[in-house]
Amino acid sequence: MMNGTAIVDFEAIRKRFPGAVESTYMNTAARGLLMRDSRAAIDTMLDARMHEGGDKPAMFDAVEGARSDFARLINAGAEEVAITKNVSEGLNAIIAAIEWRPGDNAVLCLDLEHPNNVYPWRHAARRFGVELRVISAGDGVMPVDQMISAIDGNTRAVTLSSVTFAPGFRSDMAAVGRVCREHDALFLVDGVQSVGVLKTDVAAEYIDAMAVSTQKGLLGLYGMGFLYCRNDWANRLTPAYLARFGVDFGEGAHEAALGGDDWKLMPGARRFDLGNYNFMAAAAVRPPLTLMLDIGPDQVEARVVSLAHRLAGGFLNIGLPVCGGEPGPHLAGLVAVGEIGTGQHDGTDDPAMQSLYDYLAEHNVQLTIRRGILRFSLHMFNNEEDIDRVLELAGQWRRTHNF
Ligand SMILES: Cc1ncc(COP(=O)(O)O)c(C=O)c1O
Structure with missing residues (x-):
């Protein structure tokens, strides 16, 4: 058992999910990635x-x-x-x-x-x-x-x-x-x-x-x-x-x-x-x-929630409308951007959000749109590099698109 206060090697865990290195995968809310095992x-x-x-x-x-x-x-x-x-x-x-x-x-x-x-x-x-x-x-x-x-x-x-x-x-x-x-x-x-x-x-x-x-x-x-x-x-x-x-x-x-x-x-x-x-x-x-069970669900949660905080805080710094505002106890493993209710179940009527979604998708970021908002959903195979890459891309999009 690795749980308790032991340090978990999340980079080694990431390598067990081939999809985690083949794209920037933030789509667990739709479906998670499969392990090689x-x-x-x-x-x-x-x-x-x-x-x-x-x-x-x-x-x-x-x-x-x-x-x-x-x-x-x-x-x-x-x-x-x-x-x-x-x-x-x-x-x-x-x-x-x-x-x-x-x-x-x-x-x-x-x-x-x-x-x-x-x-x-x-x-x-x-x-x-x-x-x-x-x-x-x-x-x-x-x-x-x-x-x-x-x-x-x-x-x-x-x-x-x-x-x-x-x-x-x-x-x-x-x-x-x-x-x-x-x-x-x-x-x-x-x-x-x-x-x-x-x-x-x-x-x-x-x-x-x-x-x-x-x-x-x-x-x-x-x-x-x-x-x-x-x-x-x-x-x-x-x-x-x-x-x-x-x-x-x-x-x-x-x-x-x-x-x-x-x-x-x-x-x-x-x-x-x-x-x-x-x-x-x-x-x-x-x-x-x-x-x-080996890692301990509390350690998985701590890891994912800390990544979600980094992502939500970064989006706010870029000036994007993060649902719920500043990261706080409401956050789980999902960071939502946009205004809820501005679209059907799996789309958005907001051209800015559609444009950001398309830009990220073109750059191999996997996410989904639900009820008008962009859903970035994380799991234990994500790392800080994933977060920073998405923030970098979102910043580029903001500088190059007039919304
Ligand atoms: C909260 C929630 N409930 C239910 C479902 C799906 O239900 P089912 O497993 O029956 O397809 C989803 C997503 O697909 C969901 O996000």
């Missing part, structure tokens, strides 16, 4: 599949290893983690498993949630008659105080993104979680923009359930996600979908076993597992999970 793990599995049809025990080992590593990363038990396809599936699994009662409400801020954490709630409103208590966000910050004020005895669920997809600020999770716990309301978190980048402690943050996918901060493939669900809640939830892996046959039963009419749901989050898994994605996510 992930490629090797996938190749091993593909070779077995191609030459021998595949090694099923090794495939299951990859899934169970990923499940328990992820659980350690977020301070949970392996039995509190289900395997899903993506964030959407995890959120929907929980929302559809709640036994909604007449008069129940859910509290959320639609302005700042990704569409995939909006439509499951709109669907629940139509389908189960859930009253949505929608709180507006003024300045890109989750309106946590107003959300807390909206919670009452009929609140069955509250949802938040731990870090928003745009403009990427942190939400005060513990404040909301604590009040949810007092009201026995389920606190459901979309954690995909923070897990793997920032330290996550589901116990300290009073999180009841959290959905992530593996292709962003967890540095894995598309098509796999994890769903954390605290035991106390999982055991009260009835999954909308059920298949073999969600049924409790006891230890060591074959995957094709069929029990009698006395079947029961798996204890904990495993009741949300369905059938066979995305085994390649499980193999791919193990090396980065091992690396994160």
